[in-house]
Amino acid sequence: MVGAIANFLTNPTLANIAQSTTAAVSLETSMKAVGRPSFILADKKLDKQTKNYAATKEFLYQLTCLAVYMALVIPVFKNGAFALAKKCFKDENAAFGLFRNAKEYLTYQKLAKMGKTDRITELDKHSKKYRKLSENLKNILKTEDKPEKHSIVKGAIELGNIIGCVVGLAIVSPQVSHMVVHPAMKLLGFKDPKQNSQAPEYDKSLAENNLIVDA
Amino acid sequence: MKASFIKNLCEKLGESNKATYAVVAIAVAKGIFRPIFTMADRHEEKETKKYAAIREGLTEVVAIPTYLGVGKLAEVIVGKLKGLSPEKMEVAKHNANFIGVCVAALFVIPALASIVTKPFSKKVQNKPVQEQKLDIKEHEVPDVIVISDNVTKKPDDVKQYHQVAMKGYQLFKPELAKVGATW
Numbered sequence: 265m266v267g268a269i270a271n272f273l274t275n276p277t278l279a280n281i282a283q284s285t286t287a288a289v290s291l292e293t294s295m296k297a298v299g300r301p302s303f304i305l306a307d308k309k310l311d312k313q314t315k316n317y318a319a320t321k322e323f324l325y326q327l328t329c330l331a332v333y334m335a336l337v338i339p340v341f342k343n344g345a346f347a348l349a350k351k352c353f354k355d356e357n358a359a360f361g362l363f364r365n366a367k368e369y370l371t372y373q374k375l376a377k378m379g380k381t382d383r384i385t386e387l388d389k390h391s392k393k394y395r396k397l398s399e400n401l402k403n404i405l406k407t408e409d410k411p412e413k414h415s416i417v418k419g420a421i422e423l424g425n426i427i428g429c430v431v432g433l434a435i436v437s438p439q440v441s442h443m444v445v446h447p448a449m450k451l452l453g454f455k456d457p458k459q460n461s462q463a464p465e466y467d468k469s470l471a472e473n474n475l476i477v478d479a
Numbered sequence: 480m481k482a483s484f485i486k487n488l489c490e491k492l493g494e495s496n497k498a499t500y501a502v503v504a505i506a507v508a509k510g511i512f513r514p515i516f517t518m519a520d521r522h523e524e525k526e527t528k529k530y531a532a533i534r535e536g537l538t539e540v541v542a543i544p545t546y547l548g549v550g551k552l553a554e555v556i557v558g559k560l561k562g563l564s565p566e567k568m569e570v571a572k573h574n575a576n577f578i579g580v581c582v583a584a585l586f587v588i589p590a591l592a593s594i595v596t597k598p599f600s601k602k603v604q605n606k607p608v609q610e611q612k613l614d615i616k617e618h619e620v621p622d623v624i625v626i627s628d629n630v631t632k633k634p635d636d637v638k639q640y641h642q643v644a645m646k647g648y649q650l651f652k653p654e655l656a657k658v659g660a661t662w
Contacts, residue, residue, distance in 0.1 A: 288501055
């Protein structure tokens, strides 16, 4: 049991996901998209219509956040940060100069973490997958026991990702969701319970006591 | 100076990038910007906006220490596992921090936020009723409610009068809706 937990916790795939801002934020937003609507639906004090409306709205909001983040923020900020760092950190040209873009670095970094034998097997077995990796990088990965990980390149990409997710999720997404969520809710046939509640309900007990007069 | 600070930051992030860094940064930004956007909404009432903004800000205030705390707690729990080499322990702690963040986002924060922000939500939901209550003073409750020219009704109690005034006020004839105007 403990061995299984230890194996799970030291899983390299999980480690890769946990080290990547993109994966962590995407997974966290997906969790929110499941968790928050579930908690709204579990609230016993709200009426069914209000619960359904609020849960669907929250789900759509989180989905919009995820879409904005994946479609706009990841490509722009990841590559932008790499290009900017390449220009700014000229003394680190030895590291940045090896890679054409952020994607190439991330592929290299993923392979560099593997053991030498596994790495060579992976490169040979999936040569099509790694065809865009430069010959120089392939040589480094095949010949060196512990290839240099170039932490500063990874750090620049991650910093760009963090700035991107802050801008994307805290500033852009609320604006986009404002434009998207309400029409989507209408399309799904939801009406705002707030608007519905503006008309006073016909109260039977009041009518029985002759306390309601037809307007 | 600035370039070296950013460079150091990049190097540290490159060596170890915890999931908490990104989620806490997002929570801080949301805690600032979401209330600002809410307050800038021209279609909502001022009081409603104020309470909604406080509620949103409060949710993020709850989220920040929760992310940090649950992440750290997961690391501490995993730190007690025996039989792992120092290198593997480092990886395990890092992964545990990430799992902690996911658990916080899925269960802990929605639960805590609903507890902490509930009083604010109630205030927002009850606000229109409270405003109407303020218009009705107990000493103004009449002996007789005039339904029409020839029909009158004696209210059974103050509560019933309030119920009429709050729930059915739009159904009254306009001149009857005003407290004190027709009695």
